[in-house]
Amino acid sequence: MKSYKRLFQRAIAAAPERLHFAAHSHHLWPDAxxxxxxxxxxxxxxxxxxxxxxxxxxxxxxxxxxxxxxxxxxxxxxxxxxxxxxxxxxxxxxxxxxxxxxxxxxxxxxxxxxxxxxxxxxxxxxxxxxxxxxxxxxxxxxxxxxxxxxxxxxxxxxxxxxxxxxxxxxxxxxxxxxxxxxxxxxxxxxxxxxxxxxxxxxxxxxxxxxxxxxxxxxxxxxxxxxxxxxxxxxxxxxxxxxxxxxxxxxxxxxxxxxxxxxxxxxxxxxxxxxxxxxQEGLATPEIAAHAGALRAALLEQLPLEAELLNPGSPARFLALRSPEAARWKTRLEAEDVIVDVRGDVLRIGFGLYQDGRDLEGLIGALRRL
Incomplete structure (x- = not known):
């Protein structure tokens, strides 16, 4: 999976240990x-x-x-x-x-x-x-x-x-x-x-x-x-x-x-x-394809018992309904893994600044739940 982290060096350096999977909420800013x-x-x-x-x-x-x-x-x-x-x-x-x-x-x-x-x-x-x-x-x-x-x-x-x-x-x-x-x-x-x-x-x-x-x-x-x-x-x-x-x-x-x-x-x-x-030749279809590959890879290995509300959707986040959603979000945040919650729905969002290593870290954190 291709990485575009070079476009986001300042945001990544500001919190190098953070795994930010809330691109749907507050997208990290590129250096531009x-x-x-x-x-x-x-x-x-x-x-x-x-x-x-x-x-x-x-x-x-x-x-x-x-x-x-x-x-x-x-x-x-x-x-x-x-x-x-x-x-x-x-x-x-x-x-x-x-x-x-x-x-x-x-x-x-x-x-x-x-x-x-x-x-x-x-x-x-x-x-x-x-x-x-x-x-x-x-x-x-x-x-x-x-x-x-x-x-x-x-x-x-x-x-x-x-x-x-x-x-x-x-x-x-x-x-x-x-x-x-x-x-x-x-x-x-x-x-x-x-x-x-x-x-x-x-x-x-x-x-x-x-x-x-x-x-x-x-x-x-x-x-x-x-x-x-x-x-x-x-x-x-x-x-x-x-x-x-x-x-x-x-x-x-x-x-x-x-x-x-x-x-x-x-x-x-x-x-x-x-x-x-x-200049980078990155239009919305290319960015969406990168996010979609991350989403698909996570779904293949998702270790949570939750209802997926948007299967097959082109939306740039997964919406997972569970009574445990708020607790999961709190525990992930304690590990500096950033997702968000709306009611009983955990949302995991994907962006250009994430790559395969970030996904491995997220899956590991989800397994620890």
């Missing part, structure tokens, strides 16, 4: 991200006030091009960046003016949307219907919802949603809107949105498989959907000279979902990592 972080700092002190010309004129468009290439998006200007997906979600929902908002979502969404939708429900701002993935498209086709929100890959189980194209046929600028949470899919498995780019929103970011860390979330916003978000910052303003004095203008592209001043270092890191991957 350090170069990007330094570039952000150096531009800040060298250019001072003028750094925004470089950020918005060079770094931002480069990041847009990388995301568009990854997802098959025909127009990079449909992409906007923010510190996290939650604030992008709030701006999207603020552009839907019906209240209470009728929301359809799955019963396995990440805590951020689960919590926010529950609070909207509690406040009377939304009526939320939560259904399993296997009934999701059928329920959406009833036409009773304003917002349809679902993860491409479920964070807890690794189940992959296959109905994006069907949902896209339902989407209209006046509603319903379809929002795909792509965080566990982006750069984990190949994705082509070219056929649905004009009808669905897509949220993801750099924290996981993009290997760039926090601060680089993004939204793909289809043209004509939500031209005037109610939650808005001054970066979203577009100087339209035809507007009467005092009017609130918006950018004509995805920048309409911008907020205010932000830390651009995450975007620098993302661009640096993507540039490195391009």
């Amino acid at each position: 991200s350090y170069v990007g972080q330094l570039a952000a700092w150096e531009d800040g002190v060298r250019l001072a006030d003028r750094k925004w010309e470089r950020v918005m004129g060079e770094i931002w468009p480069a990041a847009q091009e990388h995301v568009a290439a990854e997802l098959g998006l025909p127009d990079p200007s449909t992409l906007v960046f923010a510190p996290n997906t939650h604030e992008l979600l709030l701006r999207v929902v603020s552009a839907l003016h019906r209240r209470p908002l009728r929301i359809l979502t799955s019963d396995g969404e990440f805590h951020s949307f689960r919590r926010q939708s529950a609070r909207w429900e509690e406040a009377g701002s939304a009526v939320v219907e939560r259904v399993p993935l296997e009934r999701f498209v059928e329920t959406a086709q009833r036409g009773e919802h304003d917002l349809i929100f679902v993860s491409h890959v479920q964070f807890g189980t690794g189940h992959v949603f296959q109905g994006i194209a069907e949902l896209a046929t339902l989407a209209r600028p006046d509603g319903p809107w379809v929002v795909i949470d792509g965080y566990h899919g982006f750069m984990a498995l190949p994705a082509d949105l070219s056929a649905v780019a004009d009808r669905v929103f897509y949220l993801a970011g750099g924290y996981k498989y993009a290997m760039a860390g926090e601060g680089c979330a993004f939204l793909h916003a289809p043209p004509g959907f939500g031209p005037r978000p109610e939650i808005t910052g001054w970066y979203a303003e577009f100087d339209d000279l035809s507007l009467p004095p005092g009017s609130i203008g918006y950018a004509p592209d995805a920048r309409r979902f911008l907020g205010a001043t932000f830390d651009p270092s995450g975007i620098y890191r993302f661009v640096a990592v993507r540039d490195m991957l391009r």
Whole structure:
């Protein structure tokens, strides 16, 4: 099995005894991200006030091009960046003016949307219907919802949603809107949105498989959907000279979902990592194949008695259900073997920085349980 540890020397040297199998949670950063972080700092002190010309004129468009290439998006200007997906979600929902908002979502969404939708429900701002993935498209086709929100890959189980194209046929600028949470899919498995780019929103970011860390979330916003978000910052303003004095203008592209001043270092890191991957000839299919080989090898020798929730899934982690999950995680952590737990599900995630020796160490630790 080929090793790519040379691309992650700083992260490995920071904790050389650690076996990190939580790439699905907090992916280790490659050395290229350090170069990007330094570039952000150096531009800040060298250019001072003028750094925004470089950020918005060079770094931002480069990041847009990388995301568009990854997802098959025909127009990079449909992409906007923010510190996290939650604030992008709030701006999207603020552009839907019906209240209470009728929301359809799955019963396995990440805590951020689960919590926010529950609070909207509690406040009377939304009526939320939560259904399993296997009934999701059928329920959406009833036409009773304003917002349809679902993860491409479920964070807890690794189940992959296959109905994006069907949902896209339902989407209209006046509603319903379809929002795909792509965080566990982006750069984990190949994705082509070219056929649905004009009808669905897509949220993801750099924290996981993009290997760039926090601060680089993004939204793909289809043209004509939500031209005037109610939650808005001054970066979203577009100087339209035809507007009467005092009017609130918006950018004509995805920048309409911008907020205010932000830390651009995450975007620098993302661009640096993507540039490195391009130079190395490592696209998502090659990275997924490396992770898939690790996953398959572990499954052949897995010494735990647990229910595998995602057999055959292309998700980049194993989801193992057991009442012992939390205890296993604690005992592994005591040996500096890093995995994570969601309820009674132990998750073991795979990344480019692991190789055959790491896998042997993990299997040994699992046997000691």
